[in-house]
Amino acid sequence: MTEPASGPTLAQIEEARDVVARVAQSTPMESSRYLHEVLGSPVLLKCENLQRTGSYKIRGAYYRMSRLTPEERARGVVAASAGNHAQGVAFAARELGIKATIFMPLGVALPKLQATRDYGADVKLRGHTVTEPLLAAAEYALETGAVLIPPFDHIDVVTGQATLGLEILDQAPDVATVVVPIGGGGLISGVASAVKQRAAAEGRDIRVVGVQAARAAAYPPSLAIGEAVDITIEPTIADGIAVAKPGTLNFDLVREYVDEVVTVSEDDIARALLVLLERAKLVVEPAGAVSVAAILAGKIPSLGPTVAILSGGNIDPLLMQRVISHGLAASDRYLTLKIMLPDRPGQLARISELLAEARANVNEVLHTRHGTGLQLTEVELDISVETRGPEHRQQVVDLLRGAGYNPQIG
Known part of the structure; x- marks a missing residue:
């Protein structure tokens, strides 16, 4: 396999791992007997829900910001997010001594809002969806000179997220399939870049499967026609991956490296959260549980050891209460x-x-x-x-x- 024209090389990802390790933990890899029985082959859970700030986002945010020049750092950074990206940027900014301004929607869950503020960011509330904060953050960057930190569509962000792929291979060297949640595509484009390039260097193949919530699935229609398209998002409990259009860089890397993208229903996601709570004793947000939802829904073939990434654990307790009730009904x-x-x-x-x-x-x-x-x-x-x-x-x-x-x- 040739190196990607636009994405990170294996050497760049390995270099980034040392940088990201300054703040990101090596999260646990837990085996699941229950999911093993469901799938018919071993299933390992990569617990990024236990990562600092509660998700994998710290990896890409920190790596992107670590590469800013002294002049750029002095101008500060700005980002827009309803949760995990906000916390990742705020935490990374604190560690690097950079002023951070984060735009969030008015209805953002209180725990995510408070955590972002606790990490030292100046939080500004705008609008009722993530669209208004994104526009406000872009305007703020133009007005003040602050550096805009995108959630997924940037080479440094992708390279930072790719370090998770190397970590998976270190912990599960015989993995046959990696199952990854997809929103805009930052995580899967990074993980797939690392996994596929390392596997090719070792003379083998590892299958990478992406999972989207059916009500916010921009990748299947985009892949079908060969270009990123904008979709209308329906309400979904997996709000952390509700992105209307794939990132440009991310889409190219997904086309190059990802074997398949599947979707899961709201009931599938609710059941997955319940299984993770009861069987694995893990608290996972809906967006972070879609990988397990795909296994439970029979969307993942049994081809050998499978790693399911649990991408985040930042769930509002009130939402958790509703999701558990929904999961019980769905079960x-x-x-x-x-x-x-x-x-x-x-x-x-x-x-x-x-x-x-x-x-x-x-x-x-x-x-x-x-x-x-x-x-x-x-x-x-x-x-x-x-x-x-x-x-x-x-x-x-x-x-x-x-x-x-x-x-x-x-």
Whole structure:
């Protein structure tokens, strides 16, 4: 394989590793028996969710800023982000003694906002999506001379992220597949550059698969026509990788090095977060869990040892609460039923007895006589219960039907 015309060479990535090591930790590589059983081959989790600042972003941000001239450092830096890039830039600026200004949207999660401020950055809130902060950061750079630090589309950022690829190969030398979350493409273009070039030098091949949230998947249509296209992003819990258009440099490197890009649904992502919490005891943000979501969804072939990158762990506790509930429902562990009952004493008690017999725990009950379409002799019971999975869920429904009720699954 020839060296890329526009991306970092293996020698440049190896040189960058020494620089990035000044601030970035060598994060753990954890094996997962559960995912091994799902995939049919060993699965290792590369835990960048445990990285300083909570994501891999510190690698690219620090390397980019370490290469600024003294004159550029004196002007300060500016960036725009809803979370992980902001924290990476703020932390790197503090370590390098550079003034940082970060533009963030008004609705940014409080933990991400506070962490960015705690690292010493001057945070300015603009707009309700990341678009307004990006425009504001560009204007600020023009007005003040501050150096704009892009989140993914820059050779130094890509080279910094590529150090993660070398780390993976050091920790898992026999890896056959690396699964990487994709937003704009900074992480996967760096990791793929490192992995593919090192593998070629060793006379072997390593498969690299990118994963996007289906509601924010700009790479599949872009790859299909051979150029980066802008898409309309739909609401997604994986907001950290919700990027409307691939980076220019990143797209070229993905085309050159990445074997396949797959997408995962919101339910897939929620299930992955739940699996990581319960089985691996790891807190991961939705964007950082799409690699595991792809494995659970059957999107990754079993070709040998697989490394799934967990790219970040900065999740708002309130979002985590909602995602866990969604993940439980997606895993058939919440069951919502609507049951029409005759309006006479003892019916609610009978339903409760049947659910207790089925060992289903009741979460919420709504008992009303005023629903649309109800007869004078009827009441409507909406009830939510916890179940232990698909088989137990079906047992609950069958027991109610066997007792003469006709539950509708909500």
